[in-house]
Amino acid sequence: MDLQLSGRVAVVTGASKGIGLAVTRTLLSEGARVVAASRKVSPELEALGGDLVHVPADLMDPEAPARIVDRAVAEFGGLDILVNNAGGPPPGVALPRFSFLAPTDEDWRMMFEFNLFSVVRAVRAAVTPMLARGGGSIVNVSSGSARLPAPMNVDYNAAKAGLNNLTKALSEEFGPQGIRVNTVSPGPVRTAWWTESGGAADIIAAQAGTDRDSVIERVAPEMMSLTTGRLVEPQEVADVVALLASPRSAATTGADFVVDAGFLKQV
Numbered sequence: 001m002d003l004q005l006s007g008r009v010a011v012v013t014g015a016s017k018g019i020g021l022a023v024t025r026t027l028l029s030e031g032a033r034v035v036a037a038s039r040k041v042s043p044e045l046e047a048l049g050g051d052l053v054h055v056p057a058d059l060m061d062p063e064a065p066a067r068i069v070d071r072a073v074a075e076f077g078g079l080d081i082l083v084n085n086a087g088g089p090p091p092g093v094a095l096p097r098f099s100f101l102a103p104t105d106e107d108w109r110m111m112f113e114f115n116l117f118s119v120v121r122a123v124r125a126a127v128t129p130m131l132a133r134g135g136g137s138i139v140n141v142s143s144g145s146a147r148l149p150a151p152m153n154v155d156y157n158a159a160k161a162g163l164n165n166l167t168k169a170l171s172e173e174f175g176p177q178g179i180r181v182n183t184v185s186p187g188p189v190r191t192a193w194w195t196e197s198g199g200a201a202d203i204i205a206a207q208a209g210t211d212r213d214s215v216i217e218r219v220a221p222e223m224m225s226l227t228t229g230r231l232v233e234p235q236e237v238a239d240v241v242a243l244l245a246s247p248r249s250a251a252t253t254g255a256d257f258v259v260d261a262g263f264l265k266q267v
């Protein structure tokens with residue numbers, strides 16, 4: 001299937017690793033021109049080549065989202081696609097936390113800055129250039145946890161639930177003018193968040209009295225009742241993001257696509 005992405009201009013946040021890197025690689029391979037934002041460039045991102053510009057940006061800075069969007073317009077003449085992928089634990093934070101009593105006011109503030117307010121600011125900056133092109137596609141990377149409240153990571157889940165609500169509201173306001181807005185909600189994905197030293201797998205391993213690899217291969221899939229029996233791969237999320245970014249999804253807006261290995265059980 002031709003996704004008709006050739007020549008389209010995309011911004012991807014959190015593009016140096018994990019899901020964002022896979023999205024960037026996929027959009028480039030479909031012929032899109034990509035402005036990739038993260039605090040640091042990674043060797044994997046640098047190796048991609050093609051019509052790719054890296055913008056160093058810390059999304060905890062309220063000015064950063066507009067700067068990233070402005071760069072896309074300056075570099076490539078407009079904007080068609082915005083993938084708000086950066087999110088998860090804010091800088092310096094390790095998840096999971098196991099109780100509502102764990103995060104402080106400051107933790108809550110940082111969680112919402114990173115996972116919700118940075119998206120608000122990016123969308124605000126993106127709407128005008130997208131309307132100038134007659135429309136566009138915004139894909140917000142949320143989480144299955146937005147729909148499954150739990151004692152673990154309450155602040156993260158609430159921020160992502162807000163993101164789902166925001167997405168639907170944006171789709172209503174801007175759909176008539178050609179901007180589609182959707183969420184992709186992954187289950188646990190095999191990225192640095194899980195695999196790095198001190199990451200989620202190590203924290204759960206310490207709690208469960210096991211090791212990182214056992215958590216990734218067995219404990220986490222069991223704990224989260226993953227129907228497929230394994231974590232999601234970043235490319236499996238990226239493929240759905242690319243489809244939603246594409247005009248082939250022209251009738252899809254305000255939707256939440258789960259890519260969650262069967263994590264969510266409700267109809």
Ligand SMILES: NC(=O)c1ccc[n+]([C@@H]2O[C@H](COP(=O)([O-])OP(=O)(O)OC[C@H]3O[C@@H](n4cnc5c(N)ncnc54)[C@H](OP(=O)(O)O)[C@@H]3O)[C@@H](O)[C@H]2O)c1
Pocket residue numbers: 013014015016017018019020037038039040041057058059060085086087088089090091141142143144185186187188189190191192193194
């Ligand atoms: N992995 C999962 O299990 C999972 C599950 C559900 C939903 N998600 C969602 O999927 C999205 C991507 O997660 P991931 O697991 O792929 O993340 P990841 O592998 O940890 O990568 C995070 C990306 O965000 C960038 N980043 C981190 N802090 C930043 C900041 N302050 N400003 C700008 N960029 C920043 C990182 O680059 P720098 O460090 O260089 O800035 C990196 O490119 C997030 O929205 C997350 O909530 C993930």
